[in-house]
Amino acid sequence: MDVIIESLPQYWDGFLRTLFLAVVSGIIALVVGTLLAAARVSPVAALRGFSMAYVEVVRNTPLTIAFFFAAIVLPRLGVTFQQFEIAAIIALSAYTAAFIAEAVRSGVNSVPVGQAEAARSIGMTFGQVLSLIILPQALRTVIPPMINILIALVKNSSVAGAFFVLELFGYGKQLANDHGDAVMWVLAGVAFFYLLITVPLGYIAHQVERKVAIAR
């Protein structure tokens, strides 16, 4: 128990770094993911194909492989990162964007046909239909699954800890090495800080889900 209080500064530093990784990658992933979803339903065949291929490949690639590539294979090829956080953010946001794209697409599918038909019948273009009519309705229904994706992102950022980034999991490993006699408490402390992010997010997702379920 004392270990946790003793190493509170490390925990706090790790917690902030985890939060930083999650927030930055989350924002990038939201933007890129929505663009990918828009490309997926667009009239341009190449955009559709690219978006489909990207989502399909990335969703089936383990994150560990992406990090292994960035941390161990790339340096051998002469590409090194000044700060490995940047590589972590790229890997995390590229990975999460594919899941966001799928969620948004399923949201687009949940909007009744009549909405799009009505919009088109008053002369809106594809861009207008999507940005003014479909996406605002779609995004509302996909907020709960999206929060779940963001929770997964917070948890996935722990993989970065195994590859040279000192966030919560990274510190956890380090502290576990230093305090071999109190490993259980060290890791319980790490778990607590993760739950500090994921449980409230899960609660919000649950509440939003209730509200939206009534609205539709």
Next chain:
Amino acid sequence: MTSVLYDVPGPKARRISLIGSVIGVILIGGLLALALVTLAQQGIFEARRWAIFGQADVWSLIFNGMGATLSAAAIAAVIAFPLGLLLCLMRISDVAWIRVPTRIVLEFFRGMPVVLMMLFVLLVFATSPFIAVVAGLVLYNAAIFAEIIRAGIQSLPKGQREAGLAIGLTSFQSRLSVELPQAIRRMLPSLVAQLVVLLKDTSLGYIVAYGELLRAVQVMADFLGPQFLFPVFFVAAALYIAINLAVSRLAIWIERHGSKKAAGGVAKAPTAGVTTVIK
């Protein structure tokens, strides 16, 4: 094929779309070419670097790693599914002192990174990496399976449970023989999709020193020399992704074939977007 999101493109729109497609393909092709040229400058495509794949030992190491990955995933899935079923029944139990603690336990495991659980089991219980990997995967995925099946039960029409109770089944019997079979069938696509996640998560075993595919790659690179890291990694990653793609395809196939006889008899409303209108 038309989409409800845009009008059937006329000749002009088709031309613009074609030009856009060509530019897009050229851009992506250019990026790929750039990557390939960069790799070639590193000497990646020299035949001797790929010649190692002519050796049986290299393949046996790769397949050993693959086998370790698949066996951990298979054992974890086989244990996690019944456990998830049990947790789900406890989670929706009528008895509060079963339901509430189960809920807390589920929230706890769902909110935790899998790799942290693996490390915990590895260090605290001083087990072998294999047990740590399987235990981490089982704890996490059982919680997820429980939540998926619960969502399936909640999506059933109320009448299913009411009918079960009306013909004199106990609450538990109704769950077991009326609701669960329908819920599992309905959630089969999500369950198989979760299997892909489970399979992907076995790669976290690398972090806790389990001898799975990535670890085998690193061992080979250490043994053969760093210049072989990229070829070995490339082949291993391609294998990994190919297996995951196959399981994902299975999930999609099940979804397509299962939806025809979806349980509970809920009609699907037509929706916008990529659902194409078939004439």
